[in-house]
Amino acid sequence: MNDVDSGVIKSNRIVFPDGIKSGYLLIQDGKICGFEPHFSSQYIDRSEQIIMPGFVDIHVHGWGRGSFAYKGNQSSLKWMSHDLVNVGVTSYLPTFGTMPNDFLEASLMATADYIATATVTDGAEAIGIHMEGPYISEKHLGMQRADCLQRPSIASFERFNQLAGHHIRLMTLAPELEGALEVIRHLRAQGITVSAGHTDATFAEITAAIEAGLNHFTHAYSGMRGFYHRELGVVGALMYYQDTYAEVAKQSGITIKPEAFDLLYRLKRDRRMVLMSDCMGYVDFPEDYEFYHYLRKETFCIKQGLLEIAADDRDTRQVCPCDYETVKHLEMNFLDSVKNIVGRLDHGLVSVARIACENPAFLAGAADRKGALSPGKDADILVLDDDLNLLDVYCRGRRQKQLFED
Amino acid sequence: MNDVDSGVIKSNRIVFPDGIKSGYLLIQDGKICGFEPHFSSQYIDRSEQIIMPGFVDIHVHGWGRGSFAYKGNQSSLKWMSHDLVNVGVTSYLPTFGTMPNDFLEASLMATADYIATATVTDGAEAIGIHMEGPYISEKHLGMQRADCLQRPSIASFERFNQLAGHHIRLMTLAPELEGALEVIRHLRAQGITVSAGHTDATFAEITAAIEAGLNHFTHAYSGMRGFYHRELGVVGALMYYQDTYAEVAKQSGITIKPEAFDLLYRLKRDRRMVLMSDCMGYVDFPEDYEFYHYLRKETFCIKQGLLEIAADDRDTRQVCPCDYETVKHLEMNFLDSVKNIVGRLDHGLVSVARIACENPAFLAGAADRKGALSPGKDADILVLDDDLNLLDVYCRGRRQKQLFED
Numbered sequence: 114m115n116d117v118d119s120g121v122i123k124s125n126r127i128v129f130p131d132g133i134k135s136g137y138l139l140i141q142d143g144k145i146c147g148f149e150p151h152f153s154s155q156y157i158d159r160s161e162q163i164i165m166p167g168f169v170d171i172h173v174h175g176w177g178r179g180s181f182a183y184k185g186n187q188s189s190l191k192w193m194s195h196d197l198v199n200v201g202v203t204s205y206l207p208t209f210g211t212m213p214n215d216f217l218e219a220s221l222m223a224t225a226d227y228i229a230t231a232t233v234t235d236g237a238e239a240i241g242i243h244m245e246g247p248y249i250s251e252k253h254l255g256m257q258r259a260d261c262l263q264r265p266s267i268a269s270f271e272r273f274n275q276l277a278g279h280h281i282r283l284m285t286l287a288p289e290l291e292g293a294l295e296v297i298r299h300l301r302a303q304g305i306t307v308s309a310g311h312t313d314a315t316f317a318e319i320t321a322a323i324e325a326g327l328n329h330f331t332h333a334y335s336g337m338r339g340f341y342h343r344e345l346g347v348v349g350a351l352m353y354y355q356d357t358y359a360e361v362a363k364q365s366g367i368t369i370k371p372e373a374f375d376l377l378y379r380l381k382r383d384r385r386m387v388l389m390s391d392c393m394g395y396v397d398f399p400e401d402y403e404f405y406h407y408l409r410k411e412t413f414c415i416k417q418g419l420l421e422i423a424a425d426d427r428d429t430r431q432v433c434p435c436d437y438e439t440v441k442h443l444e445m446n447f448l449d450s451v452k453n454i455v456g457r458l459d460h461g462l463v464s465v466a467r468i469a470c471e472n473p474a475f476l477a478g479a480a481d482r483k484g485a486l487s488p489g490k491d492a493d494i495l496v497l498d499d500d501l502n503l504l505d506v507y508c509r510g511r512r513q514k515q516l517f518e519d
Numbered sequence: 520m521n522d523v524d525s526g527v528i529k530s531n532r533i534v535f536p537d538g539i540k541s542g543y544l545l546i547q548d549g550k551i552c553g554f555e556p557h558f559s560s561q562y563i564d565r566s567e568q569i570i571m572p573g574f575v576d577i578h579v580h581g582w583g584r585g586s587f588a589y590k591g592n593q594s595s596l597k598w599m600s601h602d603l604v605n606v607g608v609t610s611y612l613p614t615f616g617t618m619p620n621d622f623l624e625a626s627l628m629a630t631a632d633y634i635a636t637a638t639v640t641d642g643a644e645a646i647g648i649h650m651e652g653p654y655i656s657e658k659h660l661g662m663q664r665a666d667c668l669q670r671p672s673i674a675s676f677e678r679f680n681q682l683a684g685h686h687i688r689l690m691t692l693a694p695e696l697e698g699a700l701e702v703i704r705h706l707r708a709q710g711i712t713v714s715a716g717h718t719d720a721t722f723a724e725i726t727a728a729i730e731a732g733l734n735h736f737t738h739a740y741s742g743m744r745g746f747y748h749r750e751l752g753v754v755g756a757l758m759y760y761q762d763t764y765a766e767v768a769k770q771s772g773i774t775i776k777p778e779a780f781d782l783l784y785r786l787k788r789d790r791r792m793v794l795m796s797d798c799m800g801y802v803d804f805p806e807d808y809e810f811y812h813y814l815r816k817e818t819f820c821i822k823q824g825l826l827e828i829a830a831d832d833r834d835t836r837q838v839c840p841c842d843y844e845t846v847k848h849l850e851m852n853f854l855d856s857v858k859n860i861v862g863r864l865d866h867g868l869v870s871v872a873r874i875a876c877e878n879p880a881f882l883a884g885a886a887d888r889k890g891a892l893s894p895g896k897d898a899d900i901l902v903l904d905d906d907l908n909l910l911d912v913y914c915r916g917r918r919q920k921q922l923f924e925d
Contacts, residue, residue, distance in 0.1 A: 316778065334748035342740035342779040348748075353778050372722065372759050373748040380785065 118143050118510040121156035122494070128165035128462045130471050130485055138164060140492045143233065143510035147488050159496055162504060165466055166486050167203025167493035168447050169473040171243055171283055171387070172331065172360060174208050175394020176200070177441060178434055182210040183398050185220030190227045190239060192397060196437070197237040198506050198513045200446035202390075203493035204238040204474075204483050206282055211246030211257040211311075218276050225278030233511045238493075240479045241282030244273065245331065248296065249311035250287040255336040256406065257311060265296040281305060282478045285331040287312035288322035301326030306476045308360075311336045312347055319350035323357065329476055332391060333359040333377055334369050352380050358476060362391035363445040368408065375457060383459060383467035387476065390447045396420045396434035452501050524549050524916040527562035528900070534571035534868045536877050536891055544570060546898045549639065549916035553894050565902055568910060571872055572892050573609025573899035574853050575879040577649055577689055577793070578737065578766060580614050581800020582606070583847060584840055588616040589804050591626030596633045596645060598803060602843070603643040604912050604919045606852035608796075609899035610644045610880075610889050612688055617652030617663040617717075624682050631684030639917045644899075646885045647688030650679065651737065654702065655717035656693040661742040662812065663717060671702040687711060688884045691737040693718035694728035707732030712882045714766075717742045718753055725756035729763065735882055738797060739765040739783055740775050758786050764882060768797035769851040774814065781863060789865060789873035793882065796853045802826045802840035858907050 119142060125135040127148070137152035138145065174182035177196025179189040190207055197205060207224055209217060221242070228239050246257055248265035263269060265286060274281045283306045286293055297307045309319060310331025315338070319327070330337070330351040338346035345352075351359045359381055362368055368391075378386055395413045398404060398420070404413045410425040420432040422443075432439050445453075451465055458464035466485065474484025482491050496505035506513040525548060531541040533554070543558035544551065580588035583602025585595040596613055603611060613630055615623060627648070634645050652663055654671035669675060671692060680687045689712045692699055703713045715725060716737025721744070725733070736743070736757040744752035751758075757765050765787055768774055774797075784792055801819045804810060804826070810819045816831040826838040828849075838845050851859075857871055864870035872891065880890025888897050902911035912919040 316776070340746045340754070342754075342775040345776060345778055345782075348746070349778065349782070353782050369748040370722070370751060372751055372755065376751075376755070376759050376786075380782075 120510075121152055121154070122159055122164060123152070123156045124159045124162060124164040126163045127486065128163065128466045129487070130463065130466050132463055138486060138494075140510055143492050145486050145488055145490050145492050148486070163462065163495075163497040163499070163501075164486070165462060165495050165497065166470040166484060167237075167495055167506065167508070168201045168388075168451070168469045169240075169477060169479070169483055170197065170202045170205040170390050170447055171473045171477050172208050172245070172362065172389035172391050173197070173202070173205050174210060174392065175397060176202075176390065176392045176446070177394060177437065178397055180394035180397035181207045181220070182212070182393070183402060183404070185212075185216055185223060187223050187227045189394070189397050190224065190231075191235060193394065194231065194236040194239065195515050196441075197447075198508065198515055199441065199503070201448040201451070201495050201503055201506065202237050203495075203506065203508050204240045204477075204479065204491075206241050206243035206477055207239050208243040208245055211249055211261045213261050214247070214263070217247065217273065221273055221276040225276065225280055228278065228280055233509045236508060236513055236515060238491075238508060240477055240483065241280045242277055243283040243285070244281060245285040245310060248284075248286040248290055248293060250290065250313045252313040253287075253311045253336045253338070255311060256404075265290050265292040267296055267299045270296055270299065283308060283329070283476060285310035287314065288325075288327060289314040289318040294321060294325045297322055297325040297327055304478055306478065309337065309347055309351075313338045314347050314350075316345040316350050316353075319347055319354075323350075323354060328356070329358040329360070329387075331360060332368070333361050334373060352377070355380070356385065358385045358387050358472060360387040360389045360473075362389050363450055371457070374454065378457065383464045385472070386468040387472045388447075388450060388454070388465075388469040389473065390445075390450065392444050392446065395422075395443055396432060396440050448501070448503060455501070526916075527558055527560070528565055528570060529558070529562045530565045530568060530570040532569045533892065534569065534872045535893070536869065536872050538869055544892060544900075546916055549898050551892050551894055551896050551898050554892070569868065569901075569903040569905070569907075570892070571868060571901050571903065572876040572890060573643075573901050573912065573914070574607045574794075574857070574875045575646075575883060575885070575889055576603065576608045576611040576796050576853055577879045577883050578614050578651070578768065578795035578797050579603070579608070579611050580616060580798065581803060582608075582796070582798045582852070583800060583843065584803055586800035586803035587613045587626070587630075588618070588799070589808060589810070591618075591622055591629060593629050593633045595800070595803050596630065596637075597641060599800065600637065600642040600645065601921055602847075603853075604914065605847065605909070605922055607854040607857070607901050607909055607912065608643050609901075609912065609914050610646045610883075610885065610897075612647050612649035612883055613645050614649040614651055617655055617667045619667050620653075620669070623653065623679065627679055627683040631682065631686055634684065634686055639915045642914060642919055642921060644897075644914060646883055646889065647686045648683050649689040649691070650687060651691040651716065654690075654692040654696055654699060656696065656719045658719040659693075659717045659742045659744070661717060662810075671696050671698040673702055673705045676702055676705065689714060689735070689882060691716035693720065694731075694733060695720040695724045700727060700731045703728055703731040703733055710884055712884065715743065715753055715757075719744045720753050720756075722751040722753075722756050722759075725753055725760075729756075729760060734762070735764040735766070735793075737766060738774070739767050740779060758783070761786070762791065764791045764793050764878060766793035766795045766879075768795050769856055777863070780860065784863065789870045791878070792874040793878045794853075794856060794860070794871075794875040795879065796851075796856060798850050798852065801828075801849055802838060802846050854907070854909060861907070
């Protein structure tokens with residue numbers, strides 16, 4: 114099977130946001146140009162497989178052999194683009210952590226350069242930047258660094274975005290911080306999505322932020338003021354405001370309980386739920402940088418080129434960054450998250466096409482190009498078997514060979 | 520307008536659980552016997568008023584000039600029955616607090632005697648007993664007494680119910696206590712409703728209790744382990760389990776925020792939401808008994824026959840128990856709660872007929888007689904104007920005159 118820069122794919126199960134259909138997907142110059150129930154000329158026959166849009170990961174710090182948030186260079190982005198394809202992600206927002214300002218600035222420039230030069234053969238497309246911080250609350254740091262917090266200001270944001278070649282698409286911040294509301298309004302005026310995360314805001318403060326333009330919640334439930342019936346907090350606000358989006362990661366039982374996912378899904382449904390990975394890419398951490406994961410209760414550190422994982426209650430083990438087969442199991446990936454939850458959704462893969470493709474593409478400001486197999490959009494296509502194993506991935510019509518190399 | 524022990528009421532707006540209809544309500548021997556769109560004989564013309572079933576209050580410690588939970592005698596029940604009619608309640612479960620065992624036992628006997636002897640002229644009908652405790656958790660006492668907790672046991676419950684003439688209909692308990700699951704199964708086998716309240720149970724413990732038969736949550740959100748996404752607690756369980764009922768009181772902003780009500784209602788809808796009052800009836804407290812309300816930040820105490828209300832931050836004031844016009848404003852009543860929330864419900868008064876009448880009647884084990892204007896049920900009827908002011912109340916067909924006396 115070859116590239117389908119231009120061509121036709123036939124399948125009995127093509128997943129669209131409004132349902133699964135049988136027919137022929139028409140592709141021209143790397144873009145979807147139509148869907149036909151009947152077609153008489155040459156086509157690639159995937160009749161027995163599932164065809165669906167590639168996943169859009171709007172919250173991913175690193176994956177596989179690239180750890181952008183901690184390395185901040187183009188090499189880590191190259192590895193992420195390369196390895197994300199293996200887990201069904203065809204576009205993503207490289208996601209910053211709250212790091213020292215000079216590191217952020219260098220990372221922003223590196224991303225701008227990478228976006229300007231990356232090609233379709235590099236794999237998953239970096240479609241912009243998600244900054245998680247540095248305008249966040251010291252009260253809900255999670256795994257963010259307390260020494261790197263900044264006060265929100267339009268001037269500082271503008272400097273960030275200029276260094277980023279104006280590629281910032283999503284900003285996670287704490288709306289209760291002084292100056293945050295002005296920043297929210299400023300970002301929304303430019304079409305940048307603003308999300309509440311790592312925040313101690315009250316319900317009233319979130320309400321004011323929503324009026325200013327905030328419409329998303331970063332890793333719902335985690336890193337935010339919890340629910341209480343006399344002060345609903347951030348969790349109450351994300352449950353209450355039906356038009357806001359909320360993202361969740363890794364349905365492994367580590368971050369949130371399955372029932373907590375179900376409850377949120379019942380309130381958001383396909384319309385406003387978003388799936389992301391929040392992956393880290395541990396093997397590409399800087400040498401000797403110690404990262405303690407307080408939920409996994411493990412310390413990750415690269416020592417002389419090898420990743421050492423020191424568990425609080427188990428023996429330390431080592432992983433070679435070159436050993437992708439091991440690397441890919443270090444954290445739950447996007448595709449495995451999808452497999453975990455698809456049975457809990459209202460409409461199976463059609464729901465997945467909403468919460469893992471269409472909704473995140475919208476929040477990333479890329480709804481015109483990504484997130485659905487509709488005419489005019491990029492031919493970012495997954496070919497899956499009945500167990501949702503990945504058989505093929507196309508990025509903008511180009512068949513991705515790394516799926517078979519690693 | 521007279522009694523309608525037998526008779527016909529005409530109205531353009533008669534509220535049924537499935538909608539508002541125009542027509543004639545037929546009553547015979549104090550019971551609803553039918554509804555007809557057309558009727559040619561004599562009738563009481565209430566065309567311009569709203570006709571709906573009387574409210575069923577399953578959680579009311581006292582009201583007006585009767586404070587049963589603290590007085591425990593028949594006189595307090597007489598006053599409650601008399602004054603509840605004034606706020607639209609036509610049947611109720613006298614609700615016990617967690618009090619000394621001998622007080623509970625005397626109260627249970629008094630209730631059994633009262634139920635056996637009360638007549639239709641007494642007003643609202645006591646249709647059974649709600650015991651809030653004494654099998655509750657010391658960790659979520661709210662306004663219950665720490666020195667009166669008991670361990671759940673079938674033997675102790677059986678003694679209570681025997682003294683009560685087998686009138687216990689609803690039991691609020693903490694399902695995590697040793698022995699609670701056996702008690703839950705025992706109660707359910709007798710058709711008694713079991714509700715989680717004043718409980719520190721985990722999500723798993725509530726799950727086990729639901730499997731044992733628990734299907735209700737007492738004053739939702741309050742007096743229970745809160746929601747957290749890695750341990751959903753009691754609040755998470757009541758939100759998650761869609762088939763369980765949940766009751767809320769007084770939408771005054773004191774106990775829960777309106778948005779917390781909305782959120783719960785969105786999860787329960789008319790099907791599983793229950794409105795109750797949780798009123799106290801302060802002026803009938805025993806002499807010199809000091810009751811501190813930690814939310815209102817006021818201490819209530821009867822001194823030489825007068826109620827003294829000592830606020831933490833205001834002057835002390837006195838209320839004469841005989842002054843019903845003042846007494847009725849001491850706490851938010853059932854009808855005012857209905858007025859507060861009717862605009863937030865899916866179907867206005869039809870929703871009210873579900874959550875304030877039909878659902879609580881079911882939980883009280885009185886669905887055969889109470890909660891709707893359907894054939895065979897008691898003619899417990901409210902006549903309301905457009906602003907939901909009470910114009911008339913019928914209890915089992917008998918027009919209640921106290922509405923005009925006080």
